[in-house]
Structures are given as structure tokens and as C-alpha cells.
Amino acid sequence: MKLHLTLLSISFFGYSSYAQEQWAAAKGAILFDGYDPVAFFDSQVVKGLDAYSTYHEGRRILFSSQENEKKFEEDKEKYFPAYGGWCAIAMVDGTFVVPDYTLYKIQDDQLLFFSVRAFFNGLTAWNKDAMSNKVKADRNYLGIFK
Numbered sequence: 001m002k003l004h005l006t007l008l009s010i011s012f013f014g015y016s017s018y019a020q021e022q023w024a025a026a027k028g029a030i031l032f033d034g035y036d037p038v039a040f041f042d043s044q045v046v047k048g049l050d051a052y053s054t055y056h057e058g059r060r061i062l063f064s065s066q067e068n069e070k071k072f073e074e075d076k077e078k079y080f081p082a083y084g085g086w087c088a089i090a091m092v093d094g095t096f097v098v099p100d101y102t103l104y105k106i107q108d109d110q111l112l113f114f115s116v117r118a119f120f121n122g123l124t125a126w127n128k129d130a131m132s133n134k135v136k137a138d139r140n141y142l143g144i145f146k
Contacts, residue, residue, distance in 0.1 A: 022145050024085035024098055027058040031085055032113075033101045037061065038068035038079050040111050045102050056080070081111040083141045088112040089122035091137035094144065107134060 025031045039046040048062020052069040055061070056076070063069040072079045083091045088105075090097035099113035103123050106112070107130060114122030126133050 022084045023057060023059055024096075025059050028060075030060045030062060031056065032061070032081065034062050035101045036064040036068055037081055037111060038071050039064055040104055041079065041106060045104075078109065079111070081113055083112070083137060084145075085113060086141075087115040087122055088137050089114055089126045089133065091140050092126075092133050094140040 023031060031037075034047045036044075036046050036048040044064075046064040048064050048068075050062065052063040052066055053060055054063075054069060054073060061072070063072065082088060085099070085101075087097040087099040097115045099115045099122065101113055103114045103116055103121070104111060105114070105123060105126070112126070114126060116122065
């Protein structure tokens with residue numbers, strides 16, 4: 001029974017081993033499905049434009065305006081999403097799931113993304129114990145990449 005649940009969770013949530021990329025996109029790809037990470041801090045879900053972009057660790061980030069690009073360049077740590085853009089609730093278990101970049105939360109001045117699958121909403125699950133989930137996800141991510 002336990003094996004069946006494990007296999008079900010692997011197929012349902014997506015599983016990645018610890019030999020994982022730190023960022024939720026391959027080198028040369030556009031991060032965050034093209035969404036402007038700075039805009040989320042203004043409660044906007046906006047795709048970036050090719051005209052306003054920068055590179056981070058070999059991955060491209062798009063912005064919706066020159067102002068947002070400048071804000072990011074001035075304070076990358078503030079605007080770069082937690083967990084390399086991976087789903088925050090999955091990181092609680094130390095797994096890597098590409099999120100729905102329109103489902104997000106700003107917590108402790110950090111941008112968090114969440115996944116949605118069938119009958120599961122990552123943001124709803126996270127909010128059941130947001131403080132504890134943040135501690136666990138931080139510990140798991142830092143334990144893997146720091």
C-alpha cells in the first residue's frame with residue numbers, strides 16, 4: 001500500500017532527484033514562463049517583454065517595463081523568487097515541481113510560486129500552516145543547494 005501511495009505521489013506531483021537544477025528552467029531558457037517577477041510585488045501578474053530583459057545564471061528574465069528591469073537589477077535578491085522559482089509547497093517535501101506562475105504569494109518579502117494539479121491547490125495547502133511550511137521549504141532548499 002505504501003509503495004502504491006509513493007508511486008501515486010511521484011506521478012501526481014512530479015518527482016525530481018537531488019541531482020536537480022537550482023532554477024526552474026534550463027540554461028538558455030526564459031525563467032518563470034516569461035512573467036515579470038517584479039510585477040508580482042505590485043499585485044500584478046504580467047508577462048514580460050523581449051525589450052526588457054536580463055540574464056541570471058544563464059537564464060533569461062523578462063520584465064514588463066524598463067522600470068521593473070531597473071528595480072530587479074538594483075535588488076536581485078529581493079525580486080528573485082524563493083526556491084529558484086520552483087513550487088514552494090513541493091519544496092516542503094524537498095521535491096521539485098514546476099509551478100503555475102500565476103499562483104503566487106509574497107511572504108516575508110519573498111515571492112513564492114505554487115502548483116495546481118487536479119484536486120490540489122498548492123497555495124491553499126501552503127496557507128494551512130504558512131510559517132511552518134516556509135521554515136521546512138527554506139531548510140530543504142538550502143540543504144540541497146548551499
